[in-house]
Amino acid sequence: MKSDKVINKVDLIFRKSESDEISVIKRVLEKKPIDIINNIIDSGLRGRGGAGFPTGLKWKLAYEQNSTVKYVICNADEGEPGTFKDREILDVVPQKVLAGMAICAYCIGAKKGYIYLRGEYFFLANKLEEIIENFNQKLKTIGLDFEIQLYLGSGAYVCGEETALFESLEGKRGEPRNKPPFPTSVGFLNKPTVINNVETLVYAYIITDIGPNEFKKYGTKDSRGSKVFSISGDTPKPGIYELELGMTVEDFVKEFGDGDTKAVQIGGCSGKCVPRKDFATTIIGFEGIPTGGSMMLFNSSRSMYNVLHNFLEFFCEESCGQCTPCRVGYQQLLKGIEAVKKGERPASYLEELKKLALTMKVSSKCGLGQSAANPFISIVDNFKEEMIY
Amino acid sequence: MIKEVKLKINNIEVCVPEGSTILQAAKKLNIELPTLCYHNDLSVAGNCRVCIVEVKNSRLLQPACVFPVSEGIEVFTNSNLVRQARKHIIELLLSEHNADCTECYRNNNCELQRLAYEYGVSQHLFIDLIPLKNYEKDYSSPSIIKDDSRCIRCQRCVRTCEELQAVSALTVAYRGEHMKISTFFENPMFEIVCTNCGQCVLHCPTGALIERTYIDEVWEAINDPDKHVVVQTAPAVRVALGELFGYEPGERVTGKMVTALKLLGFDSVLDTNFSADLTIIEESNELLERLKKAIKEKQKAYLPMFTSCSPGWIKFAEHMYPELLPHLSTCKSPQQMFGALVKTYYAKKIGIDPKKIVSVSIMPCTAKKFEANRPEMKSSGYRDVDYVLTTRELALMIKQAGINFSKLSETNYDNIMGKSTGAGVIFGVTGGVAEAALRTAYEIITGKEIPFPKLNIIPVRGLEGVREVTIKIDGTLPEWDFLEGMELRVAIAHGLANAKRLIEKILSGQVNYHFVEIMACPGGCLGGGGQPIPVNTEIRKSRVKAIYEEDENMPLRKSHENPDVIALYNEFLHKPLGHKSHELLHVTYTPRKRY
Numbered sequence: 001m002k003s004d005k006v007i008n009k010v011d012l013i014f015r016k017s018e019s020d021e022i023s024v025i026k027r028v029l030e031k032k033p034i035d036i037i038n039n040i041i042d043s044g045l046r047g048r049g050g051a052g053f054p055t056g057l058k059w060k061l062a063y064e065q066n067s068t069v070k071y072v073i074c075n076a077d078e079g080e081p082g083t084f085k086d087r088e089i090l091d092v093v094p095q096k097v098l099a100g101m102a103i104c105a106y107c108i109g110a111k112k113g114y115i116y117l118r119g120e121y122f123f124l125a126n127k128l129e130e131i132i133e134n135f136n137q138k139l140k141t142i143g144l145d146f147e148i149q150l151y152l153g154s155g156a157y158v159c160g161e162e163t164a165l166f167e168s169l170e171g172k173r174g175e176p177r178n179k180p181p182f183p184t185s186v187g188f189l190n191k192p193t194v195i196n197n198v199e200t201l202v203y204a205y206i207i208t209d210i211g212p213n214e215f216k217k218y219g220t221k222d223s224r225g226s227k228v229f230s231i232s233g234d235t236p237k238p239g240i241y242e243l244e245l246g247m248t249v250e251d252f253v254k255e256f257g258d259g260d261t262k263a264v265q266i267g268g269c270s271g272k273c274v275p276r277k278d279f280a281t282t283i284i285g286f287e288g289i290p291t292g293g294s295m296m297l298f299n300s301s302r303s304m305y306n307v308l309h310n311f312l313e314f315f316c317e318e319s320c321g322q323c324t325p326c327r328v329g330y331q332q333l334l335k336g337i338e339a340v341k342k343g344e345r346p347a348s349y350l351e352e353l354k355k356l357a358l359t360m361k362v363s364s365k366c367g368l369g370q371s372a373a374n375p376f377i378s379i380v381d382n383f384k385e386e387m388i389y
Numbered sequence: 390m391i392k393e394v395k396l397k398i399n400n401i402e403v404c405v406p407e408g409s410t411i412l413q414a415a416k417k418l419n420i421e422l423p424t425l426c427y428h429n430d431l432s433v434a435g436n437c438r439v440c441i442v443e444v445k446n447s448r449l450l451q452p453a454c455v456f457p458v459s460e461g462i463e464v465f466t467n468s469n470l471v472r473q474a475r476k477h478i479i480e481l482l483l484s485e486h487n488a489d490c491t492e493c494y495r496n497n498n499c500e501l502q503r504l505a506y507e508y509g510v511s512q513h514l515f516i517d518l519i520p521l522k523n524y525e526k527d528y529s530s531p532s533i534i535k536d537d538s539r540c541i542r543c544q545r546c547v548r549t550c551e552e553l554q555a556v557s558a559l560t561v562a563y564r565g566e567h568m569k570i571s572t573f574f575e576n577p578m579f580e581i582v583c584t585n586c587g588q589c590v591l592h593c594p595t596g597a598l599i600e601r602t603y604i605d606e607v608w609e610a611i612n613d614p615d616k617h618v619v620v621q622t623a624p625a626v627r628v629a630l631g632e633l634f635g636y637e638p639g640e641r642v643t644g645k646m647v648t649a650l651k652l653l654g655f656d657s658v659l660d661t662n663f664s665a666d667l668t669i670i671e672e673s674n675e676l677l678e679r680l681k682k683a684i685k686e687k688q689k690a691y692l693p694m695f696t697s698c699s700p701g702w703i704k705f706a707e708h709m710y711p712e713l714l715p716h717l718s719t720c721k722s723p724q725q726m727f728g729a730l731v732k733t734y735y736a737k738k739i740g741i742d743p744k745k746i747v748s749v750s751i752m753p754c755t756a757k758k759f760e761a762n763r764p765e766m767k768s769s770g771y772r773d774v775d776y777v778l779t780t781r782e783l784a785l786m787i788k789q790a791g792i793n794f795s796k797l798s799e800t801n802y803d804n805i806m807g808k809s810t811g812a813g814v815i816f817g818v819t820g821g822v823a824e825a826a827l828r829t830a831y832e833i834i835t836g837k838e839i840p841f842p843k844l845n846i847i848p849v850r851g852l853e854g855v856r857e858v859t860i861k862i863d864g865t866l867p868e869w870d871f872l873e874g875m876e877l878r879v880a881i882a883h884g885l886a887n888a889k890r891l892i893e894k895i896l897s898g899q900v901n902y903h904f905v906e907i908m909a910c911p912g913g914c915l916g917g918g919g920q921p922i923p924v925n926t927e928i929r930k931s932r933v934k935a936i937y938e939e940d941e942n943m944p945l946r947k948s949h950e951n952p953d954v955i956a957l958y959n960e961f962l963h964k965p966l967g968h969k970s971h972e973l974l975h976v977t978y979t980p981r982k983r984y
Contacts, residue, residue, distance in 0.1 A: 178433075327565065355477070
């Protein structure tokens, strides 16, 4: 469990690369799609949006689909509270994102790609449109039949869920679909689709450029490579950092804490809360607590009741509302902790609510409801006193 | 050949065709999993989550209604994990649901109530959310009441309105805790594009959508000694009413129903089948007039002619296809023809002041409530039909009166407007109006019976959404010789989504017909929004069978042979499409807004 790595800053994502994106794509076009895919598989890259599905495998599943129409979609609906790294990536190195999409398109045989941009990032839209237009032209000149289009979301958190995103992109209400079928076989417009997070696409591009071995130098067996973190809360140096995966929370807090860190919320609202007593034994990565990049630090001035209350209010509002466990479950969790705090329900009611959170975890339709147990149980268990008094 | 897949449910092996769901596989083992958002008539949503089951090696519980089986999977439907989650889900729904069951119209026939009982849950585990929300009932429509406090957000109504009816009057609004089923701009039900068909009522698992009831008003009229209360019963009621008294779907209870209505105290129990026959006389003559105008006189005539007896269809056309309104038959629906005659012909005949007559109709339909309320429907000088009750409301009245329905003997309808033919009864089934019209029209043209064994025009029958039939006309009478050898093209659609498909094809010129029958509800009136709940394809099929049995058992099978109708023409109307007919029995409609 214990990792011997200390905090290690990496510079892959934002680095000015030696080769420009178009020449990398040109090189790709000379290779067989399956070889490119195998490179990604070999690198051990897992999705950087939070769920961590192996990227190469996702590409391969779409590649194997027998369909003349396929899609590549870049999920830029960065909505998880405390996450703001995709914004930076799209602002600073958008060409690398586009290149990642183009490489994926070549691999799976897609002719059309979309960037689903979070509605609140409208200020990036004009600039991105221009860059995309330019990029599309360049792809034409090098003979790759692939075109990218930008689509602006409308501010619903749930549309970051891949199938809700498809619905939204199709012009419908953003409600998650039943899975199976999965996007690689039935995705956007019911066609095989690869949908990747912004950062994942950049890493896929980088791995294709520098080779899987360079990437594998970083990280651990289960969490290969590095990751861009959005660091916020009670820290003297909030911001965006690309860090090697596999560090402990203790190492992380040493670097970013303010000396009074009481808890770290890993992975945003839907992630887990790690209390000080567990800092040393918790690894940030797929073998410990995976994250889409959000790291929120709380010091002793913070009420964890307020933190949880805030999270639950967020989910009550952002649940799409279609499935019962998520829609009503979050309302009950929220009203429930309020009732305990006010003394209207006994402290033992928290145990009932924990059971409910577990039901939500196994019975909700999508990740929004399924992640209820993460913050709820980790905060209630570790800061029970703050919940009651 | 579809591949078979072998799986285990609760350790018992079962084989089902590939592509089946766990719900279907369980059914094969006679395990009925609980469902709420699932309905046979609709696409699968998988959003209520009560049908969740455990699938070995899956980290999540899976909704049985949508999860596809695959070879070798092992499913557990009653594990502790499943039972805990299912109970939680039912409790969650109850915490968000106004569970004053005794105040609810669906008390005793509510899917949530049944599950709450079966799983022994009470709403006390979680906090009651109802007081925190400001729900207001929408009473604006004369047909449908919408009560959000009873809504469980299963979206069956939304899918019904979109998939079966292509209307989408109901849709999902807002997110999360505020998510609800709403209307365009949250306008009241009366102001939106709604056909009042009541399919949403029929498909609602709880009491969130119910018909507006007029039971008390009818009791008041019955108990008023100054009033003469006349009741008419639609064809489809008699093949479904029994279901509300424990009969199997498809049992005909015509005679018992008439007895019950007399016991309730109606002064005269008459039959909408009579005016269905009358409709056929008027409508087939109208069709022939239009054909004459088009073919013989070479003038512009609005063809195809569409039927006009389904008020859901009328309102749909007014909103969606105003350009088709001249194509609609100007005949009022049988209910409204009946109403207009009750306060004129009938009143005169029995010597009662029409002011004192209260005209009630028992309909399988909620749109009929709206229709009766239309400003166009006052040609008798009074409101032609005063109150419309659904089949469900009639059953409730019978229960309120303590009548032991199954023990009742059978009685015939009263005189004057009580006689009918088999052609009238088949108005209750999709294709029936077309069949009845053909039986009469063919005979007008040729003087001979339409050449189908036992007058059963089998090609127009069935439950496919859109059907088309061509009838060749042979041996015309001299007056109709211009139709000799002509092929009369007839199309039939039921369910407004099917109607829309058919109309789009007609409007694009891909197909053309002379006569088109449209019924708003799946199956026709027998599947109407006022019929017993639940409904599904099997139940509709049973009712279809019953309607055709009723037809075959009638001594008279052709509308123009109805003695009461013949008497009506002799004594009052004088001739089809005549002056009096136009005054009382015909109507035109006006376009409505599209949004």
